[in-house]
Amino acid sequence: MHAFTTQNPNRMAPTVILEPAGGCLCDQPVHIAVRGLAPEQPVTLRSVLRDEKGALFRAHARYRADSHGELDLARTPALGGSFSGLEPMGLLWAMEPDRPFWRLIKRDVQTPFVVELEVLDGHEPDGGQRLARAVHERHFMAPGVRRVPVREGRVRATLFLPPGTGPFPGIIDLFGIGSGLLEYRASLLAGKGFAVMALAYNNYEDLPKDMDIIHLEYFEEAVTYLLSHPQVTGSGVGVLGISKGGELGFAMASFLKNITAAVIINGSISNIGGNLQYKDETVPSVGINTKRVKRTKDGLKDIVDLLNNPLEGPDQKSLIPVERSDTAFLFLVGQDDHNWKSEFYAREASKRLQAHGKEKPQIICYPETGHHIEPPYFPLCKASLNSLVGSPVIWGGEPRAHAMAQVDAWQQLQTFFHNHLDGKKKTIPAKL
Numbered sequence: 493m494h495a496f497t498t499q500n501p502n503r504m505a506p507t508v509i510l511e512p513a514g515g516c517l518c519d520q521p522v523h524i525a526v527r528g529l530a531p532e533q534p535v536t537l538r539s540v541l542r543d544e545k546g547a548l549f550r551a552h553a554r555y556r557a558d559s560h561g562e563l564d565l566a567r568t569p570a571l572g573g574s575f576s577g578l579e580p581m582g583l584l585w586a587m588e589p590d591r592p593f594w595r596l597i598k599r600d601v602q603t604p605f606v607v608e609l610e611v612l613d614g615h616e617p618d619g620g621q622r623l624a625r626a627v628h629e630r631h632f633m634a635p636g637v638r639r640v641p642v643r644e645g646r647v648r649a650t651l652f653l654p655p656g657t658g659p660f661p662g663i664i665d666l667f668g669i670g671s672g673l674l675e676y677r678a679s680l681l682a683g684k685g686f687a688v689m690a691l692a693y694n695n696y697e698d699l700p701k702d703m704d705i706i707h708l709e710y711f712e713e714a715v716t717y718l719l720s721h722p723q724v725t726g727s728g729v730g731v732l733g734i735s736k737g738g739e740l741g742f743a744m745a746s747f748l749k750n751i752t753a754a755v756i757i758n759g760s761i762s763n764i765g766g767n768l769q770y771k772d773e774t775v776p777s778v779g780i781n782t783k784r785v786k787r788t789k790d791g792l793k794d795i796v797d798l799l800n801n802p803l804e805g806p807d808q809k810s811l812i813p814v815e816r817s818d819t820a821f822l823f824l825v826g827q828d829d830h831n832w833k834s835e836f837y838a839r840e841a842s843k844r845l846q847a848h849g850k851e852k853p854q855i856i857c858y859p860e861t862g863h864h865i866e867p868p869y870f871p872l873c874k875a876s877l878n879s880l881v882g883s884p885v886i887w888g889g890e891p892r893a894h895a896m897a898q899v900d901a902w903q904q905l906q907t908f909f910h911n912h913l914d915g916k917k918k919t920i921p922a923k924l
């Protein structure tokens with residue numbers, strides 16, 4: 493078969509066609525096709541990217557060209573490999589790291605991830621002859637997005653401003669404990685018309701390494717900074733938080749002024765880790781019982797039952813008083829979150845808000861979806877270091893369902909912020 497492929501003088505050499513050619517933003521799909529194959533030729537497509545720490549992420553899938561020797565990943569199902577079926581973006585979302593407990597994160601958002609795509613002859617597991625190759629760049633900053641490091645008072649952050657003069661609605665973006673200053677979500681979101689400030693609160697420069705006390709005044713300072721920025725519009729900001737960052741989103745919306753809208757991705761309604769402090773109020777952390785840590789069949793820690801129920805006994809003191817909040821909420825929930833019980837927290841927050849006459853939050857639950865709901869096409873991280881636990885834990889999620897959830901969640905959170913921060917918010921009728 494491959495002697496025929498390479499020696500047929502009438503056939504052009506196989507070529508990978510990418511659309512957009514060269515590269516695109518990391519949250520956008522790329523259309524992958526191969527031309528110049530033999531009719532019905534079996535091939536294997538392989539993708540590989542190297543992260544900034546040198547870890548390799550790879551995926552592969554087996555395909556068969558059509559009767560014209562063409563292969564279009566938007567029309568042709570994969571016959572097996574890292575995924576199967578019609579999955580035009582499978583070569584990205586199905587990637588797996590060559591290091592255990594490794595998560596794909598982007599540190600320098602000013603450079604793209606570079607994905608190498610290869611077309612190999614045949615379906616052999618170790619790969620046949622390479623027929624074609626292409627390089628695809630996945631960028632984090634849309635043209636014209638500006639990156640502004642912020643060292644203002646205590647605030648350690650990076651502000652991403654959309655192209656143009658604005659002013660733009662402002663959003664504060666928070667990741668989980670131990671994440672330092674991750675910019676990749678803020679930089680992408682700034683390309684959608686928001687001034688997005690990635691805010692560090694721990695494990696970064698002169699910020700605390702531990703989590704003994706979190707002072708909400710720090711976050712208040714960040715809100716004041718963002719709202720006073722000449723390119724930020726409106727009297728309030730949005731908050732986007734995941735994990736501990738989602739919990740902090742709840743806390744900001746409950747204690748601070750001017751939080752207009754909050755998107756909480758797998759956040760908790762009880763305070764976890766250390767004390768949460770605002771002025772003279774302290775919210776203690778929920779209790780834990782390490783006997784409830786389970787082991788998977790691979791020996792990995794599953795901490796989903798580690799935390800006490802915050803609705804019972806003294807642990808009720810750990811509840812963040814979300815019912816005080818006038819913020820509009822969107823809760824994005826991975827129903828297979830193994831970090832903690834995100835669906836329970838979202839439903840409980842919703843009950844509490846409604847019981848206090850507040851606007852009903854929007855809850856979107858994603859089946860087979862784990863803790864780290866990232867921007868689209870980031871591969872699922874099955875297990876990695878949890879800084880609070882000090883060792884790797886499983887995060888939950890099935891790769892395909894998780895990938896689909898990420899695409900939807902990204903769209904939903906943009907729509908939500910546009911509805912609530914762009915000044916087009918529906919007016920709530922006066923209660924007569």
Ligand SMILES: CCCCCCCCCC(=O)SCCNC(=O)CCNC(=O)[C@H](O)C(C)(C)COP(=O)(O)OP(=O)(O)OC[C@H]1O[C@@H](n2cnc3c(N)ncnc32)[C@H](O)[C@@H]1OP(=O)(O)O
Nearest residue numbers: 593594595597668669670671672735736876877878879880
């Ligand atoms: C009291 C107990 C209660 C427990 C309840 C659980 C509640 C937890 C609530 C949450 O917030 S869950 C989310 C927890 N946070 C995270 O998942 C982020 C954890 N941090 C990391 O994964 C890494 O630190 C990070 C990838 C963000 C990179 O951080 P750094 O820039 O400081 O990385 P650095 O290069 O200095 O390496 C620090 C550690 O991260 C590891 N690391 C770095 N890059 C990584 C990567 N890409 N993937 C996985 N691990 C990575 C690295 O190997 C090293 O591990 P060791 O300390 O064991 O040597």
